Amino acid sequence: MKAMQIDFEAFAKIASPIFTLIAGAIIKRYTEGRPRLLSFLGHVSAFTLQDEQKTVVYTHAVVVRNAGRMAAKNVRLGHMSLPLNVRVEPQVDHTINRREDGTGEIVIPVLVPREQVTVSYLYFPPLTW
Numbered sequence: 119m120k121a122m123q124i125d126f127e128a129f130a131k132i133a134s135p136i137f138t139l140i141a142g143a144i145i146k147r148y149t150e151g152r153p154r155l156l157s158f159l160g161h162v163s164a165f166t167l168q169d170e171q172k173t174v175v176y177t178h179a180v181v182v183r184n185a186g187r188m189a190a191k192n193v194r195l196g197h198m199s200l201p202l203n204v205r206v207e208p209q210v211d212h213t214i215n216r217r218e219d220g221t222g223e224i225v226i227p228v229l230v231p232r233e234q235v236t237v238s239y240l241y242f243p244p245l246t247w
Contacts, residue, residue: 151187183234201241
């Protein structure tokens with residue numbers, strides 16, 4: 119029985135375009151400009167006011183940053199319970215869409231590369247963190 123011989127030159131001619139295609143796709147993925155959104159908590163706090171009722175006030179902040187190379191479009195921050203007191207800093211163009219059931223979302227049409235916004239919330243019981 120005769121052993122099968124592999125023609126390495128023919129194999130290289132077939133494999134090199136496939137390898138080049140895969141390598142090009144990997145390089146494109148890591149070098150092309152695209153948005154990359156990061157989010158994290160800025161702070162969470164609770165205060166007891168020094169008034170007669172000892173009112174409790176809660177606050178927290180969420181930071182959203184576009185760490186990518188392209189503008190992020192139509193950035194939506196969804197909420198299962200959207201407090202009445204919300205502030206977006208710096209003052210970028212945004213809309214707050216509230217629904218009757220208490221849910222809602224904050225929509226930022228464009229977040230340019232390297233831009234960061236902080237969304238701060240202030241709320242009272244029974245809503246807690």
